[in-house]
Amino acid sequence: MSRSYAQERREARAQRIERDRLRTALHRERRMAAALRRAAGSIASAQYRTGSIVAYTLRTAGPGSGKSLARAHEEADRRERALAARAHSAGQASRALAGASATAAARAAVLAERRDHLKTARTRVKRGLRAARGELRKLAATAARSGSCGGLPRAASRAAVEAAPAPVPRGKWTRPVEHYRLTAPFGGAGGHWADGHTGQDFAVPVGTPVRSIGSGRIVSLTCGDGFGISMVVRHRRGWYSQYAHLSAALAVPGERVGAGERIALSGDTGNSTGPHLHFEVRRKPSRGSSVDPVAWLRKRGVRV
Known part of the structure; x- marks a missing residue:
């Protein structure tokens, strides 16, 4: 019983640590996803105003860059695809972390309940053991005085x-x-x-x-x-x-x-x-x- 109780306590503590880690990672991924959405929005806004994503890329690259129009267009297109892919991955990670965090929290709650149950059972067993030891001491003292040497049934x-x-x-x-x-x-x-x-x-x-x-x-x-x-x-x-x-x-x-x-x-x-x-x-x-x-x-x- 004592080993099970100790194991449950260690497992519950590990689950709480894992739950907190997942929550932290979830918040980080959500911040990253929000930043990526803002960056993608900036590109979309520039394209809407200028009619071309190239203008946004040239403006961010700075004057005198020496890039050709074709290269600027390729770079802008690559960045847009990369941003979209990262935003999609960040969204998937956020959803996965949210699910894992909820699972960890539920597992921690179950382990906490089991820990409390084991603690109660352990206390009950200890009380019974103390009572049994007290009774055994009385029987032993009586047996020793009577000369029976304390043989059990x-x-x-x-x-x-x-x-x-x-x-x-x-x-x-x-x-x-x-x-x-x-x-x-x-x-x-x-x-x-x-x-x-x-x-x-x-x-x-x-x-x-x-x-x-x-x-x-x-x-x-x-x-x-x-x-x-x-x-x-x-x-x-x-x-x-x-x-x-x-x-x-x-x-x-x-x-x-x-x-x-x-x-x-x-x-x-x-x-x-x-x-x-x-x-x-x-x-x-x-x-x-x-x-x-x-x-x-x-x-x-x-x-x-």
């Missing part, structure tokens, strides 16, 4: 998985989320971390799909501690990835997942200062063995 989980993009090819790695902003880095100090920050935070809205960075098996789904709703996936060669502060899980322990497969929705549960995904890469499933996840992904060809 199976139908909702299946719909989210079916809407996911195609999995990453086997043996490849990917980012845990898309359209994010990096915030607290690995190793950062602060009041929220007793021994330094053990992962990388990705600032994303509540409900953002969280993807497994690689193929593997879900080994744990926990809730109620500082990580809130949290999931750990075991990958080949003994590597583990953790996804914390979730609002809902789309998979369960023991389930195999592919690289890029959606496994959860981001949230704001646990010891969190705002909506984001806390992401870790570890050598063991338990805490205390984490490495810099951004550097780890970059070594595997994933830019973060």
